[in-house]
Amino acid sequence: MKFEGTETYVATADLTIAVNAAVTLERPLLVKGEPGTGKTELAKQVAAGLGLRMIEWNVKSTTKAQQGLYEYDAVSRLRDSQLGDERVHDVKNYIRKGKLWEAFEAGEKVVLLIDEIDKADIEFPNDLLQELDKMEFYVYETGETVKAKHRPIIIITSNNEKELPDAFLRRCFFHYISFPDADTMRAIVKVHHPAIKDALLTAALTEFYDIRETRGLKKKPSTSEVIDWLKLLLAEDLTPEDLKREGANLLPKLHGALLKNEQDVHLFERLAFMARSGR
Numbered sequence: 001m002k003f004e005g006t007e008t009y010v011a012t013a014d015l016t017i018a019v020n021a022a023v024t025l026e027r028p029l030l031v032k033g034e035p036g037t038g039k040t041e042l043a044k045q046v047a048a049g050l051g052l053r054m055i056e057w058n059v060k061s062t063t064k065a066q067q068g069l070y071e072y073d074a075v076s077r078l079r080d081s082q083l084g085d086e087r088v089h090d091v092k093n094y095i096r097k098g099k100l101w102e103a104f105e106a107g108e109k110v111v112l113l114i115d116e117i118d119k120a121d122i123e124f125p126n127d128l129l130q131e132l133d134k135m136e137f138y139v140y141e142t143g144e145t146v147k148a149k150h151r152p153i154i155i156i157t158s159n160n161e162k163e164l165p166d167a168f169l170r171r172c173f174f175h176y177i178s179f180p181d182a183d184t185m186r187a188i189v190k191v192h193h194p195a196i197k198d199a200l201l202t203a204a205l206t207e208f209y210d211i212r213e214t215r216g217l218k219k220k221p222s223t224s225e226v227i228d229w230l231k232l233l234l235a236e237d238l239t240p241e242d243l244k245r246e247g248a249n250l251l252p253k254l255h256g257a258l259l260k261n262e263q264d265v266h267l268f269e270r271l272a273f274m275a276r277s278g279r
Contacts, residue, residue, distance in 0.1 A: 001050055002020055002023075003016055003019045003023070003046050003049050004049065005049065006045045006048055006049045008045070008048075008191055009038070009042070009045035009191070010184065010187045010188045012180075015042070018173065018175035019042075019046055019175075022155075023153055025173055026151055027171060027172060027173045028114075028154035028155070028171065028172045028173070029154065029155045029173050029175065030156045030157075030158065030169070030172035030174045030175070031156065031157050031158070031175050031176075031177060032157075032158045032159070032160050032174070032175075032176050032177070033177030034177075034179055034220070034222055035159055035222055036224040036225060037177045037179060037180075037223055038177065038223060039157040040113065040115055040157055042155065042157075043056075043111055043113035043155040043157075044113075046111055046153065046155065047110075047111040050111070052108070052109055052110055052111050052153070053106070053108070053110045053111070054110065054111045054112075054113060055099055055102055055103050055110055055111070055112050056099070056113045056115060057098075057099035057100075057112070057113065057114050057115065058115045058116070059114060059115060059116050059117050059120050059124070060119055060120070061119050061121075063120045063124070064120075064121075064124070064127075065120075065123075065124050065127030065128045066098075066127070067098050068098040068099050068100040068101075068114075068128065068131075069098045069100055069101060069131065069137050069139075069146075070095050070096060070097050070139060071096045071098065072091075072094060072095055072096075072141050073094040073095075073096060074094070076094055077091070077094045092142060095142065099112065099114075100112070100128075100137070101137075101146055103148070103152040104135065104136070104146050104147065104149065104152070105149060106149065106150065106152070107149060107150075108150060109150040109151070109153065110153070111152065111153045111154075111155065112152040112153070112154045112155070113155050113156075113157070114154065114155070114156045114157070115157050116157055116158065116159060117156050117157065117158050117164070118158040118159055118160065118161040118162050118164065119159075119161065122162060122165070125164050125165055125168035126165050126168060128168075129167060129168060129171065132154065133171055135147065135148035135151055136148065156172065179212075179223075180223060182205055182209065185205060185208075185223070185226070186201060186205065188223060188227070189201060189205075189227065189230060192227050192230075193227075193230055193231065193234060195234075196230065196234060199240050200233065200234075200238070200239065200240055201230075202240070203240035203243050204226075204229070204230055204233060204243060205226075207243050207245070207252060208221065208226050208229070211252060211258060211259075214267070214268075214271075216267050217267065218261055218264050218267075219259075219260055219261055221258040225258055225260075226258070228257045229254060229257040229258050232257055233253070233254065236254070238253060250268050250272040251265070251268045251269065252268075255268070
């Protein structure tokens, strides 16, 4: 079982090495990188490349680790007991299985994505240490132990919004997805827009990397945003000459796909004003 990328996902050599190392070591793969660099998509493509089913757990700021295991609905059971419902005699009727339980009881090996783990409370990763390490957990309400039938491939993503605990990091294989260089980005774009002309692609990527390197930019445009931008350029049938930014025209064409806050738009407007003033 070896991941080598897919037809729709350009995986660099270091990324494929990281995925396969995590699979060999049977450890969770912790993936960090700028938003929009394909961390979530990686899990989907690993599943597709290896022919496995994917189970996705999207973490939010209110998510608790226990929800990944199971939740006991005591309120519903109390209500049913008051109504004389026969279901009340079996506590299993009030156990809601979480994503880890689903992955553990799967009859085949699966890919489990724990997406954006850094959004949750700082204790969230620590609360999953034993479960991810031993691949089992205890259900107090039923007295059963749920063990993984097949150890899942676990991919955990983080946008680095907060530091993760050392004890958690020790149990993971780590990989940072660097922002793609121009050659890699060209290959990525070709996957999504195979018919794009080389002249337009070269001009657009030159423009894109110039924008990313602009000093004072609050949010640099990401891979997903340049793909959307190129889709718009193709839809508008723009040429490489249309992309040139000169003098007062320093805002990129269709800049709403690349610049996502007013501070960055104002930055380019100020640069245009300075260019007009000859400063």
